[in-house]
Amino acid sequence: PRGGEKEHFEPADEVRYRERTVAERTNARLKDEFGGRNIMVKGHAKVMSHLMFGLLALGADQLMRLRR
Secondary structure, three states: OOOOOOOOOOHHHHHHHHHHHHHHHHHHHHHHHOOOOOOOOOOHHHHHHHHHHHHHHHHHHHHHHHHO
16 A cells, blocks of 8 residues: 555445445546536436437447456
């Protein structure tokens, strides 16, 4: 660890921490790489469809990375 002692979690807290970081990583990739930051449409349905297409592309990309 950088600059100090590693913080140890309780087992339940460790599981929650791992899950949270996966969700945060997914949200970051959606925003940075798959157009989640710049949505230029109006209306709830259109925004939702653009985000879902981004998630679909993200899922396909993750599957491609998994096969490597």
